[in-house]
Structures are given as structure tokens and as C-alpha cells.
Amino acid sequence: MSNLPHTWAIANQKGGVGKTTTAVALGGLLARQGERTLLVDMDPHASMSAYLQCEAGPAGGSWALFAKDRQVWQTEVCQTAIEHLELLPAVSALATVDRQFGSVPGMGRRLAEALQSLGGRYQRVIVDCPPTLGVPMVNALAACERVVSPTQTEFMALRGLQHMQATLAKISHSLGGISAWHVVATLYDPRTHASTVCLQTLREQYAEHLANSVIPMDTQLREASHAGVPPHAWPGARRAARAYDNLLDELLAAETQSQSEGAA
Amino acid sequence: MSVPSVEPGHEAVLNDYLDALLTPESTAQQEPVDTEPGSHYRLCSASGVALALPEDAVESALPCPPLPTASRADTPWYLGPVECSGRSFEVAHLGRLVAPGLSEQPAAVLLPLRESDWALACDEASQMVSLREQDVRWRKTPGSRSWLAGTVSARRVAVIDVAGMLDIFRSEANLPAVTTEENEK
Numbered sequence: 118m119s120n121l122p123h124t125w126a127i128a129n130q131k132g133g134v135g136k137t138t139t140a141v142a143l144g145g146l147l148a149r150q151g152e153r154t155l156l157v158d159m160d161p162h163a164s165m166s167a168y169l170q171c172e173a174g175p176a177g178g179s180w181a182l183f184a185k186d187r188q189v190w191q192t193e194v195c196q197t198a199i200e201h202l203e204l205l206p207a208v209s210a211l212a213t214v215d216r217q218f219g220s221v222p223g224m225g226r227r228l229a230e231a232l233q234s235l236g237g238r239y240q241r242v243i244v245d246c247p248p249t250l251g252v253p254m255v256n257a258l259a260a261c262e263r264v265v266s267p268t269q270t271e272f273m274a275l276r277g278l279q280h281m282q283a284t285l286a287k288i289s290h291s292l293g294g295i296s297a298w299h300v301v302a303t304l305y306d307p308r309t310h311a312s313t314v315c316l317q318t319l320r321e322q323y324a325e326h327l328a329n330s331v332i333p334m335d336t337q338l339r340e341a342s343h344a345g346v347p348p349h350a351w352p353g354a355r356r357a358a359r360a361y362d363n364l365l366d367e368l369l370a371a372e373t374q375s376q377s378e379g380a381a
Numbered sequence: 382m383s384v385p386s387v388e389p390g391h392e393a394v395l396n397d398y399l400d401a402l403l404t405p406e407s408t409a410q411q412e413p414v415d416t417e418p419g420s421h422y423r424l425c426s427a428s429g430v431a432l433a434l435p436e437d438a439v440e441s442a443l444p445c446p447p448l449p450t451a452s453r454a455d456t457p458w459y460l461g462p463v464e465c466s467g468r469s470f471e472v473a474h475l476g477r478l479v480a481p482g483l484s485e486q487p488a489a490v491l492l493p494l495r496e497s498d499w500a501l502a503c504d505e506a507s508q509m510v511s512l513r514e515q516d517v518r519w520r521k522t523p524g525s526r527s528w529l530a531g532t533v534s535a536r537r538v539a540v541i542d543v544a545g546m547l548d549i550f551r552s553e554a555n556l557p558a559v560t561t562e563e564n565e566k
């Protein structure tokens with residue numbers, strides 16, 4: 118049996134929808150369950166690295182995935198303050214990989230290849246993507262078995278989701294394979310008309326992809342990120358943390374189901 | 382909500398981009414390095430000029446930190462000592478050295494040169510090529526540009542003579558042999 122880590126990419130071609138928060142929340146919960154988890158920051162803004170207070174080393178964090186020396190990125194992984202949770206941080210130079218490697222064949226597979234070379238060091242990998250399609254996002258999508266798209270419950274976010282769906286279709290075509298796709302409603306505020314209508318639209322248009330768990334608007338999440346603490350460990354963010362806990366259960370159940378279907 | 386009209390041209394460009402990125406490297410024709418006998422060079426570009434650096438002369442490729450904007454009038458290519466990856470390099474702006482006066486982009490990559498304190502700032506340095514002796518029109522008589530070893534006309538690439546370039550750096554940047562502090566004056 119392969120000891121490849123289960124890899125999930127957190128991606129949406131829309132900014133500010135809760136991707137980084139979701140990556141940290143899921144990573145934090147998995148680590149709490151004792152799973153050796155690696156978070157990979159593929160966003161040149163390095164929000165996840167800032168959230169977990171990790172800085173890239175001399176080889177430039179996840180930028181090193183594109184270096185000639187295929188192994189050097191491993192020296193860039195840093196232990197976060199949370200047990201079992203490690204992070205490959207990002208640097209701004211990641212914004213230049215498209216200019217440098219955007220036309221180099223195979224550059225979209227670097228993360229997948231890197232994870233294959235890891236052996237059983239991690240059970241889980243969670244990749245936080247930038248909100249734009251480019252070499253870093255393509256690497257995340259090509260490496261993962263599951264794509265999780267947090268989607269803010271407002272209308273602009275629906276457009277981002279359409280773009281994401283089109284991108285996923287193209288990637289699966291190029292790769293000749295398909296990863297499972299989960300849409301997760303975030304920043305949900307039942308008091309606003311926009312939120313409720315949007316959630317309804319998601320339920321109608323993305324029925325087979327939409328997770329049952331809805332992440333509520335919870336301003337304490339911002340406080341948790343300032344403090345560098347994952348949502349589950351931030352007492353004020355209990356509501357959102359519970360929702361993320363449910364989401365994780367759903368994702369794990371879907372994973373188990375795919376495995377048993379695959380084995381059957 | 383209106384569905385955006387399909388733009389076949391755009392779509393095709395995007396499909397090609399993704400197909401190329403996701404082509405397994407082993408089947409990609411891009412890197413002739415392992416298939417052709419010859420010497421390995423790192424292709425880089427600076428101020429729009431394509432250059433080939435002997436691979437053994439380059440230590441690594443690092444993301445370029447912010448570079449000083451001021452430089453001396455007589456050696457505009459010399460940017461002074463710069464901290465990167467916990468080390469201090471004497472940085473030369475490759476574009477300004479080889480093509481003074483051409484328009485510049487902000488440098489994205491720093492290439493430390495092996496066995497020296499020098500690093501080259503350039504726009505891009507992602508590809509490797511293998512060049513055979515006969516591919517290069519080697520310069521026979523030394524001229525003013527002692528950094529130039531020869532040219533590959535098939536690829537419109539200038540091959541760099543690293544020793545010659547380091548000679549220029551050492552003689553023109555006027556660095557004291559041991560300490561660089563006096564240079565600040």
C-alpha cells in the first residue's frame with residue numbers, strides 16, 4: 118500500500134473567502150487528533166505562514182519546490198507551536214514563479230513529486246492556495262486528492278466558484294484524473310438576506326459538492342489568527358470551531374468512502 | 382446572472398498553459414541536458430538579453446531580495462553588498478553589465494557564483510541547456526567585453542566567461558581585498 122499522505126488543497130479563485138482560515142482550522146484539528154500534518158503555504162502573501170508565525174529559511178520555503186535541487190525544500194519545513202503540525206512557509210518570490218517557470222513543462226507537478234518523495238513522514242498535507250490561477254495553484258491542484266473551496270455566502274463569491282469549477286475541469290483533463298471537490302459555505306450570517314439567499318443558491322447549483330457543514334460568520338476567528346492560535350484552541354471561536362469540526366468529519370467520511378470504493 | 386460568453390482563443394491559451402505545466406517532465410522535450418553530450422549551462426535573461434552561464438560556476442538560484450537602487454556612476458552594475466539567505470554577497474546587476482542602457486525589470490533571481498563572494502542579479506534563470514563545443518561561436522581575440530566567451534547564434538544567446546567577468550568585478554568595483562567596509566565612503 119502506498120504511504121502517500123492524503124493531500125487536500127484549499128482553493129478558490131476569489132480572495133478573502135476563508136481559505137487560509139479553513140486550512141489552519143482543518144490542520145489544527147487533524148494535528149489534535151494526532152495526525153502528523155504538513156501545511157503548505159503556496160500563497161505569495163504568506164498569510165498562513167504569518168498566522169502560524171513561521172518564516173521561510175534561506176532556500177525560500179515553498180519557493181524551493183521549484184529549485185534545481187529537488188530535496189532542498191524539506192529543509193524549509195518548520196515546526197509550528199502546535200504538536201504534530203508542521204508548515205512549509207511561503208515567500209513573496211513565489212509571485213515570480215509564473216514569470217520564471219510558467220512555460221516550463223512539468224513545473225505544475227513539482228509539489229506532487231515532492232510529496233511522493235516523502236515516504237510516510239506525514240499522514241496529511243493541506244495546501245493553502247493563492248486566489249489566482251498560476252503555477253502555485255496548479256501545483257496544489259495537481260498534488261491533491263481533494264479540493265476544498267471555501268465560498269463566502271455572497272453573490273460575488275458565486276462567480277469565483279464558477280471559475281474554480283472551470284479550472285478544475287481543465288486540470289483534470291490535463292492530468293487525466295479527477296480529484297473530489299467540496300464546496301464549503303463560509304462567513305455565513307443568517308441575519309442577512311444575501312447570506313441566506315446565497316446559501317440556498319449553493320444548495321441548488323452545487324448540490325452534489327456542497328458540504329453540509331456551514332461555517333458561520335465569527336469575528337473571533339480574526340482574533341484567533343492575530344493570536345496565532347488555530348480556531349479549535351481559541352476559546353472565543355467555539356461556534357466556528359464546532360462547524361470546522363463537523364466539516365472535518367464530513368471530509369474524512371468522504372475520504373473513507375472513496376477508499377472503500379477504490380478497494381472494492 | 383449572465384453566463385460569460387465562451388472565448389475559444391482564451392480557453393485554448395489556458396488549456397495549453399495547463400497542459401504544458403502538467404506534462405510529466407520525463408516526457409517533456411524541454412531539457413536536453415541528459416540526452417545530449419555537451420556542457421551544461423543555465424540560461425538566464427537580463428534586460429531582455431539571453432545569456433548562458435556554465436552550470437558549474439553557479440552555486441544556486443535564490444529569490445532576489447530587494448536591491449539597493451543607488452549605484453556609482455562609473456560602475457552602475459555594481460549594487461554593493463546585499464544580504465540574502467543569511468549570507469552577504471557582492472551583487473552585480475547582470476543586465477547593466479552586459480547591456481548598459483537597456484530597459485530593466487526588477488531582478489527576480491540571485492545567482493551566487495561558486496567560490497566567490499559575488500552574485501548576479503537577473504530577471505529569470507529557470508532553464509538548463511546542454512551546449513556542444515561546435516554550437517558556440519567562441520571568441521578568439523579578447524575584446525573590451527571580457528565577460529563574453531562566445532555566442533550561440535541558433536539560440537541568440539551569449540555565453541558568459543565567468544573568470545573574465547569576475548576579473549571585471551574585482552578590478553572595477555574597487556573592493557578592498559579583505560573587508561568591504563571602506564567601500565562605503
Ligand SMILES: Nc1ncnc2c1ncn2[C@@H]1O[C@H](COP(=O)(O)OP(=O)(O)OP(=O)(O)O)[C@@H](O)[C@H]1O
Pocket residue numbers: 131132133134135136137138139160164246247248303304305332333334335336337338339340342357
Ligand atoms: N467564518 C468567518 N467569520 C468571520 N471572519 C472570518 C471567517 N473566516 C475568515 N474570516 C476572516 O476573514 C479574513 C479573510 O480570511 P482568510 O484569510 O482565511 O481568507 P482567504 O480566502 O485565505 O484570503 P486570501 O484570498 O486573501 O488568501 C480574515 O481576516 C479572517 O480572519
Ligand SMILES: [Mg+2]
Pocket residue numbers: 136137138160164165245246
Ligand atoms: Mg489566504
